[in-house]
Amino acid sequence: MQIRKSSISVASKCLLVFMALMIVVGLLVFYPTDTETAEAAALKQGSSGSVVKTMQTKLINWGYLSGRADGVFGAKTKSAVIAFQRANGLTADGVVGTRTAQAMGITLSTSSSSAGSSTGTALKQGSSGTAVKTMQTKLISWGYLSGKADGVFGAKTKSAVIAFQRANGLPADGVVGSKTAQAMGITLSGSQSTSGGGPTSSTDLNLLARVVYGEARGEPYTGQVAVAAVVLNRVRSSSFPNSIAGVVYQSGAFDCVADGQINLTPNDSAFKAARDALNGWDPSYGCLFYYNPRTATSKWMLSRTIKLNIGNHAFC
C-alpha cells in the first residue's frame, strides 16, 4: 500500500515536473512579445545620444572598450557590451536592457534616441501643436509676428522665426531646432504633432528610392535610374494611376511590394537614382514595364516588345 502510494506520488511528481516544464515552455513562447516592447527603451546597435556616451565612458574605464566615447552605438561598442555581459553573468546579446543598464549603473531614460530620429523634434513649416502655439504667442509678444497664435506653423510664422533668428544671431533657416528653441525659451518635447499634408516631394523621393532599392539594388546605376523612371512614366501615362504611391502600390505591379522588400532602408545610390529620375533623367525614354528575362514567367509580360536592356532588366 505504502509502495503503491509512493508510485502514485512518483507519477504525480513526474506529471508535476512535466506540467512545470510545459508552463516554462508556454512562458517561453509568450515571453518574446514582452521583451519586444521592453526592447524599445533599450540601447542597441544604431542607438545614439548622451546615455550611449556615458555607457561608453564606463566601458572604456573598465577596459572593455578602447578609443573614445562618441555617443554612437556601433559594432565595437556592441562587442564591448557583450564582453561586459559575459563577465557579469548576463545574457550576452549586446543589447543594453534594464538588467545590463542596472549592472552598469546607468539609467535608461527616453533621452536615448535611435539613429535618425533626432531630427524629428524640430519645429518647421507644416508643424502644429501646443509647442507651436507657445512659440507663436512669444513671437507675437516680441513683435515678430502679428495676428493670433493658431498653433499652425505656416509661411508667416516661418518669416517671423527667420526674423527672430536674424535678430539673435542664429542661422536664419526658419526651422526651430534646439538652439532657436533655447533662445526662445521653449521646450521641444513630444508636444508637437508630425508635420504632414501637401504633396511634399521628399516623401515621393523616399518611396521612389525604396522601389529602386527593393527592385534593382544589384543593377548598374543607370538601371536603377531607369526603374525609377518607369514608375514616373506610369504616373504620367493615362493607363496607370496618377500618383507615385498609386503606381507603386497598385496590386501586382511591383515584386518588391509583394515580398516586402520595399520596406528595406534604401542606400545612397537608390536615393541618387530616384532624385535623377525626378529631375527628368529617363534612360528608357518612356518605357512602362521592365522584367528580368531570366526569371520572368508572366506570358503577358514576355509578349511585350523590348526597347532597351540595362543590366539584368529588359525595359518595354
Add this chain to the structure above:
Amino acid sequence: MSTKQVRVFCEEPQDNKKNKKGKNGKVVKTAVLGTAFGLCASAIVGLSVALYFADRTVQTHETYQRQMDAVYSRAYYDLLDGASGLGVTLRKIGVSNSPRMQQSLLYEVWASASLAENSLAMFESQDDGILQAQKFVNQLGDYSQSLARRVGNGTPLTPEEREKLIKMGDMADVYMNALEQVQDSLGEGKMFVGDGGALEGFTSAFSQFSDPSFEYPEMIYDGPFSDALESREPIAFMGEEITAQTGVDFISDYFKGYEIQNVEYIGDGNGDIPTFNYSLLVDGADAFIQISRHGGKLVAFNMSTSDGAEQAVKQEAGPTCQQNALAFADRLGFKDMQVVWSSSMNGECYINLAPVQNGVILYSDLVKVKVRERDSRVIGLDATHYAFNHRDRQIPAPVITAAQAGERLSLPSESDGRLALIPLHGMREVLTYEFECHSDGTYFIYIDALSGDEVNILYVIDDNGMGMRTM
C-alpha cells in the same frame, strides 16, 4: 531468543532480497508508468498549446482577409459610384445647348471619372483590358476638364466634340457592364479575396476593352493625357543615321578634357528616342551614355558618383558650376542656352538650361545638367525635353508691354518681366512675361503677353530631400 534472532538474522537478508527485488520491479514499473503518463500529459498540453496558436494564426489570417476584403469592396463600390452616372451625364452634355449647363456637367464627369480612376487603381494592373479601361477613365476625366475650361473661356462645344462625348457615353456603358458582371458574383455571396474570390473574375470582366474590334475615338485635346503626347518624336534629333562605331567618335569629341576609358557599345535603345548606348569610365567612374541614332547627338549621360553623400556646399549652384554646365552644353551643340534654375543637394547641383530665341526663353526645351560641386565637374546631362520639343518656332510679337503685364500682378514684382514661352497643359505653348514676386515665399507669376491673362503661378519650396524646386 537467540535462535529467533538467528532466524531473523538469517531470514532478513532473504527478505531484504525479496523486498528489494519487489521494490525494484515496482520502481521500474512506476517509472515506466510515470513516464508514459507524463508523456501523455505533456503531449496533451503541447497539443493544446499548438492548437491554441494554430487557432490564433487562423483567426489573425481571417481578420486580415476580412480587412483586405473590406478595402477591395470599398474600392469596388466607389468605382461603381463613379461609373454609374457617367453614361447619362455624357449624353446630357451631348444634347445640352447652354454653355453653363455644359460646363457644370463636364465638371461632374471629371469628378466621377477621377473617383473611378482612383478606385480602379486598387486592382490588378497586369492586364491589357484593365490598362485600356484605366486609360479610358483617365482620358475621359482629363478631356472633360479641358473642355469645361474652354467652355468657361467662352468657346462653345463643336458638333464633333458633342459626338465624341456621346461615343464616350457608350463606352461608359460598356464599363458599367463590366462592373455589373463583378456585382453578379458578389451577389452570390463571394468575397473578393481568397480562392475563387471575385477578384479572380475582376480582370477578365474588362477584357472587352482590349478587344481589337473595340474602337476608341482618338483623343487629341489640350491636356496631359492627350494621345498626342503618347506618340512623341525627337524632332530636334532627326539628322543622318550613324553607326555604333561612329558613335564612339562622337563620344570622344564630346568629352574632350575628360579622361575617358573603356568605351563599350552595350546595345540599342528603341524607346521614343532611338539611341546607341555605351558604358565607359569617365575620370575613373562608371558612366552610361546614350547617343541618338539620328545625328549622333548626346541625349543623356549619367555617372554614379562615389557612394556616401557628398558634403553639401551651398544651396544655389555656384557660378563655376553654372559656367561649366553652359560650356559643356555648348560643346554638345546646345547653343544660346541660359541658366533658368538651379538647386543643390548633397554636394551635387542640378542646373536647368533653356535656349533663348530672340530674347524669349523656351521653357519647353530644357537641358538638365548635373554638376558635382566639389570640383565643378559635369557628371550628368539630359536633353530629352530638348529632343522632343526644340524646333525653329514662329514666336508672335507680344501685344502688351512688360510694364502693362506688371500691372496685372497682385504683388509687387522683384524683377522686370522677362519674355518666356511656357508649356501649358502639356500641349499648348504660351508667350508670357515671367515675374518673380515675394510674399511669404517666392512666386513666379506668368502673364500672357498677348491677352494679359494670368496663366500660371509657381511657388518655390525648399525641400529637405530635393533641394529648391517649384510647384
